[in-house]
Amino acid sequence: MTSLAAIRTAIVQTLGTVPAIGRVHDRERYLADEAALRALFLHELPDHALQLRGWWLRRAQTSEHALNAVRGVAIDTWTLRGYLAFDDAAGSELVFDALIEAIRDAVRADPTLGGACALSPLKDEDEDTEDTDGVQVAEVGLVDFCGLKCHGATLRLRTWRYL
Numbered sequence: 001m002t003s004l005a006a007i008r009t010a011i012v013q014t015l016g017t018v019p020a021i022g023r024v025h026d027r028e029r030y031l032a033d034e035a036a037l038r039a040l041f042l043h044e045l046p047d048h049a050l051q052l053r054g055w056w057l058r059r060a061q062t063s064e065h066a067l068n069a070v071r072g073v074a075i076d077t078w079t080l081r082g083y084l085a086f087d088d089a090a091g092s093e094l095v096f097d098a099l100i101e102a103i104r105d106a107v108r109a110d111p112t113l114g115g116a117c118a119l120s121p122l123k124d125e126d127e128d129t130e131d132t133d134g135v136q137v138a139e140v141g142l143v144d145f146c147g148l149k150c151h152g153a154t155l156r157l158r159t160w161r162y163l
Contacts, residue, residue, distance in 0.1 A: 002116055002161045004059065004076065010116030011057055011078060011157065018102045020045075022053030022084070029056055038146035041083060052085040052148055060156075064163065072163040073118070080135070080155040083145045096140075096151040104135040107157065117159040133158075 008026055015024045022043035031037040041054035061077040080103070084096045111119060111133065120133060136156040143152035 010113035
């Protein structure tokens with residue numbers, strides 16, 4: 001039986017394998033001091049410039065299903081939220097889209113997140129959610145974050161753990 005904390009750690013580690021992903025936090029971060037919050041998301045680029053580029057994750061939902069009289073499975077839905085400072089001259093929208101696809105590729109390459117979670121053991125025929133695997137792109141657009149215009153994305157990932 002894998003714990004929720006172990007899966008959270010595995011997600012962060014998987015995201016950390018994506019080149020130039022920026023700062024990855026294991027939870028939503030908030031500080032009243034906007035400059036201090038911005039510092040949590042600053043990423044050093046190859047030319048040593050700093051750019052706001054980072055992600056956080058949160059468990060958004062858990063549903064539980066009985067597989068038989070003694071075993072069940074929990075399906076955890078995770079929200080991954082990312083930000084990248086807008087820079088039209090550098091084509092930042094294209095950079096951000098490439099990061100999103102690299103995240104999707106990393107999870108697709110290792111859907112058990114290093115063995116921390118199981119593959120989907122069942123279909124969600126009785127649920128209102130789609131039967132999906134991998135990282136789903138829920139929303140992408142411009143947002144204001146830390147006093148900057150940024151690209152923002154909300155991604156969803158479902159993981160399965162036996163109880």
